[in-house]
Amino acid sequence: xxxxxxxxxxxxxxxxxxxxxxxxxxxxxxxxxxxxxxxxxxxxxxxxxxxxxxxxxxxxxxxxxxxxxxxxxxxxxxxxxxxxxxxxxxxxxxxxxxxxxxxxxxxxxxxxxxxxxxxxxxxxxxxxxxxxxxxxxxxxxxxxxxxxxxxxxxxxxxxxxxxxxxxxxxxxxxxxxxxxxxxxxxxxxxxxxxxxxxxxxxxxxxxxxxxxxxxxxxxxxxxxxxxxxxxxxxxxxxxxxxxxxxxxxxxxxxxxxxxxxxxxxxxxxxxxxxxxxxxxxxxxxxxxxxxxxxxxxxxxxxxxxxxxxxxxxxxxxxxxxxxxxxxxxxxxxxxxxxxxxxxxxxxxxxxxxxxxxxxxxxxxxxxxxxxxxxxxxxxxxxxxxxxxxxxxxxxxxxx
Amino acid sequence: xxxxxxxxxxxxxxxxxxxxxxxxxxxxxxxxxxxxxxxxxxxxxxxxxxxxxxxxxxxxxxxxxxxxxxxxxxxxxxxxxxxxxxxxxxxxxxxxxxxxxxxxxxxxxxxxxxxxxxxxxxxxxxxxxxxxxxxxxxxxxxxxxxxxxxxxxxxxxxxxxxxxxxxxxxxxxxxxxxxxxxxxxxxxxxxxxxxxxxxxxxxxxxxxxxxxxxxxxxxxxxxxxxxxxxxxxxxxxxxxxxxxxxxxxxxxxxxxxxxxxxxxxxxxxxxxxxxxxxxxxxxxxxxxxxxxxxxxxxxxxxxxxxxxxxxxxxxxxxxxxxxxxxxxxxxxxxxxxxxxxxxxxxxxxxxxxxxxxxxxxxxxxxxxxxxxxxxxxxxxxxxxxxxxxxxxxxxxxxxxxxxxxxxxxxxxxxxxxxxxxxxxxxxxxxxxxxxxxxxxxxxxxxxxxxxxxxxxxxxxxxxxxxxxxxxxxxxxxxxxxx
Numbered sequence: 001x002x003x004x005x006x007x008x009x010x011x012x013x014x015x016x017x018x019x020x021x022x023x024x025x026x027x028x029x030x031x032x033x034x035x036x037x038x039x040x041x042x043x044x045x046x047x048x049x050x051x052x053x054x055x056x057x058x059x060x061x062x063x064x065x066x067x068x069x070x071x072x073x074x075x076x077x078x079x080x081x082x083x084x085x086x087x088x089x090x091x092x093x094x095x096x097x098x099x100x101x102x103x104x105x106x107x108x109x110x111x112x113x114x115x116x117x118x119x120x121x122x123x124x125x126x127x128x129x130x131x132x133x134x135x136x137x138x139x140x141x142x143x144x145x146x147x148x149x150x151x152x153x154x155x156x157x158x159x160x161x162x163x164x165x166x167x168x169x170x171x172x173x174x175x176x177x178x179x180x181x182x183x184x185x186x187x188x189x190x191x192x193x194x195x196x197x198x199x200x201x202x203x204x205x206x207x208x209x210x211x212x213x214x215x216x217x218x219x220x221x222x223x224x225x226x227x228x229x230x231x232x233x234x235x236x237x238x239x240x241x242x243x244x245x246x247x248x249x250x251x252x253x254x255x256x257x258x259x260x261x262x263x264x265x266x267x268x269x270x271x272x273x274x275x276x277x278x279x280x281x282x283x284x285x286x287x288x289x290x291x292x293x294x295x296x297x298x299x300x301x302x303x304x305x306x307x308x309x310x311x312x313x314x315x316x317x318x319x320x321x322x323x324x325x326x327x328x329x330x331x332x333x334x335x336x337x338x339x340x341x342x343x344x345x346x347x348x349x350x351x352x353x354x355x356x357x358x359x360x361x362x363x364x365x366x367x368x369x370x371x372x373x374x375x376x377x378x379x380x381x382x383x384x385x386x387x388x389x390x391x392x393x394x395x396x397x398x399x
Numbered sequence: 400x401x402x403x404x405x406x407x408x409x410x411x412x413x414x415x416x417x418x419x420x421x422x423x424x425x426x427x428x429x430x431x432x433x434x435x436x437x438x439x440x441x442x443x444x445x446x447x448x449x450x451x452x453x454x455x456x457x458x459x460x461x462x463x464x465x466x467x468x469x470x471x472x473x474x475x476x477x478x479x480x481x482x483x484x485x486x487x488x489x490x491x492x493x494x495x496x497x498x499x500x501x502x503x504x505x506x507x508x509x510x511x512x513x514x515x516x517x518x519x520x521x522x523x524x525x526x527x528x529x530x531x532x533x534x535x536x537x538x539x540x541x542x543x544x545x546x547x548x549x550x551x552x553x554x555x556x557x558x559x560x561x562x563x564x565x566x567x568x569x570x571x572x573x574x575x576x577x578x579x580x581x582x583x584x585x586x587x588x589x590x591x592x593x594x595x596x597x598x599x600x601x602x603x604x605x606x607x608x609x610x611x612x613x614x615x616x617x618x619x620x621x622x623x624x625x626x627x628x629x630x631x632x633x634x635x636x637x638x639x640x641x642x643x644x645x646x647x648x649x650x651x652x653x654x655x656x657x658x659x660x661x662x663x664x665x666x667x668x669x670x671x672x673x674x675x676x677x678x679x680x681x682x683x684x685x686x687x688x689x690x691x692x693x694x695x696x697x698x699x700x701x702x703x704x705x706x707x708x709x710x711x712x713x714x715x716x717x718x719x720x721x722x723x724x725x726x727x728x729x730x731x732x733x734x735x736x737x738x739x740x741x742x743x744x745x746x747x748x749x750x751x752x753x754x755x756x757x758x759x760x761x762x763x764x765x766x767x768x769x770x771x772x773x774x775x776x777x778x779x780x781x782x783x784x785x786x787x788x789x790x791x792x793x794x795x796x797x798x799x800x801x802x803x804x805x806x807x808x809x810x811x812x813x814x815x816x817x818x819x820x821x822x823x824x825x826x827x828x829x830x831x832x833x834x835x836x837x838x839x840x841x842x843x844x845x846x847x848x849x850x851x852x853x854x855x856x857x858x859x860x861x862x863x864x865x866x867x868x869x870x871x872x873x874x875x876x877x878x879x880x881x
């Protein structure tokens with residue numbers, strides 16, 4: 001029986017660039033910007049890094065292989081690997097680095113995620129091929145179209161009038177805009193009125209422009225090691241990794257009648273595994289903060305149920321009741337989320353952990369929460385019925 | 400006078416695209432320059448969606464013809480007639496036959512060169528002595544140059560007929576007459592988009608009036624049939640009203656002239672005489688004589704005697720497809736579908752849609768025939784067929800399972816305004832078949848009422864994507880509200 005990695009890996013340094021339309025900054029500069037902050041935070045030198053994992057989802061944005069990272073950071077003579085798992089890419093990089101440390105393969109490892117989306121020329125994400133097999137039959141929907149279908153399924157299952165669910169998902173985005181204002185590194189730092197959200201142009205019914213997250217440039221990274229080495233480096237009050245779990249679609253949701261369209265099975269799978277690894281039994285009470293994959297407002301809403309934070313069919317009411325606001329029962333997207341911090345795909349999983357890392361150390365400035373103990377981050381790649389989910393939990397050591 | 404050993408028509412099918420444009424809309428769009436078009440602004444025409452062509456319409460007509468038949472493997476040949484077949488070298492009938500899941504061991508041919516190809520294909524099949532049933536499909540996606548009378552009068556559609564011998568023949572073939580002369584009423588050079596027409600008065604007075612009546616009379620004389628016994632007469636080709644002119648010359652009363660389909664469809668070229676024949680079969684009584692002529696570089700005439708009135712269910716045939724209608728009032732939309740205006744669709748339209756022909760051939764039955772699999776271990780029906788079952792994981796456990804005629808409904812959906820589609824928004828969602836299969840599909844021909852979870856769906860063979868660099872259209876199936 002695997003014992004998991006709870007408290008076997010400590011995060012000793014993190015960096016995150018300002019996300020946004022970084023027209024004057026190339027990918028190599030974003031990588032260096034995040035890395036410099038993390039090295040300074042960790043108080044180590046570049047040559048102490050024993051291995052690196054580099055997450056980047058779009059070949060068009062930064063390039064193929066791990067070479068762009070090794071070149072940008074001048075990482076010489078160490079193993080550097082590129083990982084890609086759609087929007088779970090950043091967490092995959094952290095998983096690789098954390099597992100290497102937990103296995104004793106290296107003392108100190110780097111996990112980096114980056115994306116330079118604004119060099120693609122697109123608003124939104126570029127259309128990607130699905131491989132020679134799926135290209136022949138699977139429609140090319142946009143990313144919002146994949147997630148918008150959750151709204152149809154959720155409405156149908158819980159008999160919720162269209163306008164009521166539209167208002168609830170609008171409230172999800174409204175809250176994240178409120179939070180983004182307080183984050184100097186966020187892409188979108190402007191509060192938005194509910195009327196503006198509800199009346200915005202349609203992207204994929206029922207998702208309007210404000211139901212969709214920012215498309216941004218950015219990079220984020222973590223330096224990890226064992227708690228013993230962290231302490232030897234003089235670190236106190238360690239932030240440790242409690243769990244990293246992943247689930248990928250086998251086709252059951254889109255290939256059989258066993259899925260009703262109202263939830264994301266991968267999230268349920270990954271959350272159950274992460275809770276088991278981290279020893280979490282009552283997520284609504286135990287989790288201090290959530291950073292979830294709010295690529296679209298409806299995604300965040302159903303994720304609250306998939307994580308067990310809201311009861312089935314109740315997330316839309318919890319949203320309207322402010323349960324996930326900065327001063328709510330379970331603050332969610334306290335840094336603005338994908339919605340307002342932005343979503344440079346490969347960086348997002350590490351950006352979420354970065355926020356928890358700051359919060360757990362009391363370094364989150366104007367948006368600091370009171371005495372947080374455990375933070376959960378959640379990525380969804382692909383679409384709800386055909387994708388990949390990563391859930392990671394970090395917290396204070398020993399919690 | 401007919402016997403069960405005689406060859407004839409066993410079943411028929413028709414397909415008219417759902418999109419219909421009132422001619423008044425087209426005339427109004429050109430009124431600034433061509434006010435005289437107003438005289439043609441009556442009724443409506445059918446036109447193809449961006450993802451329809453002569454192949455996809457042929458498949459739909461063929462499915463309509465074969466619906467309910469459990470012996471389509473008995474069809475030994477397919478003739479596909481069209482003046483607008485998408486491919487010059489790639490047998491169009493091969494794709495049509497694959498989508499209809501016909502047996503691989505069959506004869507197969509494309510006929511083209513003139514709108515006469517439709518009736519010629521039928522005549523050839525009827526005269527062919529080889530054993531086994533034949534399928535004849537005529538299909539045309541007809542385009543008229545903006546501002547031309549053809550733009551108003553041409554329509555799109557397809558008709559299919561199953562030919563063979565036996566007790567299930569509904570109309571016996573009596574005979575065929577063919578006259579070929581170099582009378583050029585219109586022409587279109589290979590590679591050109593539009594027909595060029597000569598003066599209507601000459602076509603009518605010197606061509607149709609002199610060639611068609613004598614050809615029809617010659618056939619009837621040879622068959623020993625008095626013209627008074629002709630219960631249904633149709634003439635395809637030539638200017639509107641030519642059929643009535645010829646009927647009058649032959650002393651066939653106007654009540655015996657079959658509808659020219661101008662009010663609802665327009666002139667569908669090679670498909671037209673076959674569509675008119677289906678109109679006759681839908682209304683004919685046992686014993687009726689049906690004569691159908693096609694005018695083009697002379698005249699082709701076929702005669703039939705109805706043996707038994709057709710008993711098609713109401714959801715089939717010409718009347719049914721005519722009734723499945725979406726009125727379109729955006730003239731620019733039609734122009735865009737026809738490729739006459741090139742809208743700026745943005746970067747998402749730049750996606751390279753290169754098809755791996757190797758991959759297509761490996762899974763051709765799945766992609767063209769929409770054949771999924773049924774697991775022999777857990778009975779789960781599924782699409783596509785992966786090596787392992789989606790439900791129980793059993794390996795190599797699936798038997799082919801066709802899905803095109805199975806009933807389905809919407810499980811999830813959205814209307815995508817972001818993704819490139821030549822007909823936005825792109826409706827897509829998970830389609831749930833009653834047999835348990837499920838897959839993500841594009842949903843097309845969504846009318847004003849939209850779709851919702853549980854909306855019943857029917858399957859349609861369509862162009863999935865166009866490869867604008869290499870000019871290969873990728874075909875697959877799309878769902879549409881019934």
